[in-house]
Amino acid sequence: MSTLRYLTQDQVDQVRSIAYLIIPGFLSAQETEELLSHSKQLLDDFDVNDHPLVRFHTKFTTGEDNHVGDDYFLTSGDKIRYFLEEDAVDKHGKLIREKQKSVNKIGHALHELDPAFRKVTLENESLRALVRDLKFHRDPVALQSMVITKQTQIGGEGYTNPPSALGFWIALEQCTQYNGALSFLPGSHLTVPLTKRFIRLPEGKGTGFELLVTPDEEQKIKDGIKDDYVLEPCKPGDLVLIHGSVLHKSERNTSANTRFAYTFHMIESPPFAVYDEKNWLQPTQAMSFSHILEEAAYVDNSYGLQG
Numbered sequence: 001m002s003t004l005r006y007l008t009q010d011q012v013d014q015v016r017s018i019a020y021l022i023i024p025g026f027l028s029a030q031e032t033e034e035l036l037s038h039s040k041q042l043l044d045d046f047d048v049n050d051h052p053l054v055r056f057h058t059k060f061t062t063g064e065d066n067h068v069g070d071d072y073f074l075t076s077g078d079k080i081r082y083f084l085e086e087d088a089v090d091k092h093g094k095l096i097r098e099k100q101k102s103v104n105k106i107g108h109a110l111h112e113l114d115p116a117f118r119k120v121t122l123e124n125e126s127l128r129a130l131v132r133d134l135k136f137h138r139d140p141v142a143l144q145s146m147v148i149t150k151q152t153q154i155g156g157e158g159y160t161n162p163p164s165a166l167g168f169w170i171a172l173e174q175c176t177q178y179n180g181a182l183s184f185l186p187g188s189h190l191t192v193p194l195t196k197r198f199i200r201l202p203e204g205k206g207t208g209f210e211l212l213v214t215p216d217e218e219q220k221i222k223d224g225i226k227d228d229y230v231l232e233p234c235k236p237g238d239l240v241l242i243h244g245s246v247l248h249k250s251e252r253n254t255s256a257n258t259r260f261a262y263t264f265h266m267i268e269s270p271p272f273a274v275y276d277e278k279n280w281l282q283p284t285q286a287m288s289f290s291h292i293l294e295e296a297a298y299v300d301n302s303y304g305l306q307g
């Protein structure tokens with residue numbers, strides 16, 4: 001067994017047993033503050049008139065037949081784009097609130113294109129040490145980074161065979177029960193099967209869900225889930241590791257405080273895992289997925305990410 005450099009064995013074991021882990025103070029107060037103020041700067045710089053919801057005055061969701069909105073989302077994997085709350089504009093295509101409060105996330109290539117986010121994701125020795133300690137990935141790559149101001153999130157992106165997705169979620173502000181701290185169903189990666197995936201639909205039809213079980217089975221699985229979610233308040237700079245198959249959620253923000261977080265996903269790369277062609281986010285010619293480690297790491301397959 002190789003020496004651990006960043007995590008304790010208990011922490012590694014916790015990711016495997018309950019499928020999430022909070023690592024307090026992963027970023028220093030200064031690093032966190034820099035990312036938070038930079039995120040706010042990005043919001044200030046956002047030219048709302050460039051957004052398709054305002055420019056073309058279309059309804060913008062991922063669920064409806066809406067080509068402009070779909071395109072804005074589907075081609076965001078190698079860009080920095082702004083996603084608005086569903087009720088952000090009125091019937092004339094005008095923002096109801098100030099733009100800084102209308103955006104629920106910024107994504108999805110912050111870790112590639114923005115030096116501040118690149119530093120904590122692709123140029124971070126602590127992160128590399130942590131990844132080696134986990135022994136989940138041989139040759140991990142980063143994809144789909146976002147600043148989440150507070151939104152409800154759909155799981156299932158970044159599907160690989162075998163499954164290898166691990167979320168890295170860093171609180172940039174205090175997260176409490178009132179402003180949407182994450183909560184988890186511990187160990188659900190082993191007990192609750194994935195019932196659907198969020199995918200890019202064929203023939204340019206946007207995005208949608210693919211059921212992985214029959215509707216009856218889905219209902220049975222849903223009915224069998226006990227609502228034993230554990231709320232995990234955390235502090236600015238804390239990192240939360242989220243196994244790709246653990247059930248988790250965040251409630252509505254009912255407070256006066258925002259809850260900014262920076263998150264990205266890490267997956268195994270070929271030949272160790274196959275990236276699914278139905279994933280909404282695909283590497284582009286302009287941007288492939290960046291490797292986290294310089295050389296392949298040792299992996300402990302005895303209880304890997306496949307939950």
Ligand SMILES: O=C(O)CCC(=O)C(=O)O
Nearest residue numbers: 148151153167169250263
């Ligand atoms: O930030 C949130 O509220 C949800 C985040 C989440 O579900 C995720 O990153 O997997």
